[in-house]
Amino acid sequence: MKQLFAIFGNPVSHSKSPLMHNLAFQGLGVDACYTRYLLNDGKHLRKKFFDLGLKGINITVPHKEHAYEACDMLDSFAKKVGAVNTIVEKEGKLYGYNTDAPGFLRAISTFKDAKSVLFLGAGGTAQSTAVILKDAGYRVTVTNRSAGRLERFIEAGFETYTFDTFKPQAYDLIINMTSAGLEDNELPAPKEMLDPLILNSKACIDVIYGKETPFLSLAKTYGKPTKDGSDMLLYQGIIAFEYFTQHRFNSKEIEVYMKQAFIF
Ligand code: NDP
Secondary structure, X not given: OOEEEEEEEOOOOOOOHHHHHHHHHHHOOOOEEEEEEEOOOHHHHHHHHHHOOOOEEEEOOOOHHHHHHHOOEEOHHHHHHOOOOEEEEEOOEEEEEOOHHHHHHHHXXXXXXXXXXXXXXXXXXXXXXXXXXXXXXXXXXXXXOOOHHHHHXXXXXXXXXXXXXXXXXXXXXXXXXXXXXXXXXXXXXOXXXXXXXXXXXOEEEEOOOOOOOHHHHHHHHOOOOEEOOHHHHHHHHHHHHHHHOOOOOOHHHHHHHHHHHHOO
């Protein structure tokens, strides 16, 4: 029987995930289909999953914490970071995973000699990626415009600053983890703070994809290598696909088809 998958989010119309997964299902001969579902209230996530007869879902903004709550079983990393972006149904139980963070880790692995990273922003994406990077041996410093979201980073032992308390050092990678530049034309931090950081960095990275953000434009004026969020999106999708298909395919096979979504 054809298996049905979906992405749950609000908004969800912009998501590339249906195209990515359907290209891979088709290319690898899997009898499955992936659609999108606008979920207004995250509390209904579990019921909707079963009502729609789904085999698996990805979850995007703002429901990753609700997805965490909806699962019967969590893998150890999802449990540690409290956010789930991939759910698979097995024998009536929901299994939750976080593929955003390993996707990001893989995306930055091209910067081989990078050891220290500065996060601009302290939201949900920053939280899971900070943990995986720290576990992988990076020195992670987090700076955010306001103090509230830094609390859980402090509890987890990260070096944190607001923009007001920030004491500049040299970092190998400067990473925009905020949504600044997504729907506006803003930099993620004041330009006078960013200029010396970018100048002393090896490369600049943005988790936003599909456009050149003001942050990456600024980095280019300094001649720095840049990377947007497309690889993170691709790799989190490949890891989710591995879970959806119970690891029947390896990541290289999946990538061949899934990356075709990025040429449209
Ligand atoms: P959250 O809403 O959890 O956090 C937003 C963060 O951005 C906060 O730290 C907030 O600061 C900061 N922020 C927002 N606007 C500004 C601004 N104008 N100037 C400075 N700081 C600002 O968001 P997420 O963590 O869920 O998402 C962050 C980004 O990651 C988004 O752009 C999203 O699209 C992207 N993303 C990309 C993925 C990919 O696959 N490439 C996957 C997942 C997310 P404050 O605390 O002060 O409000």
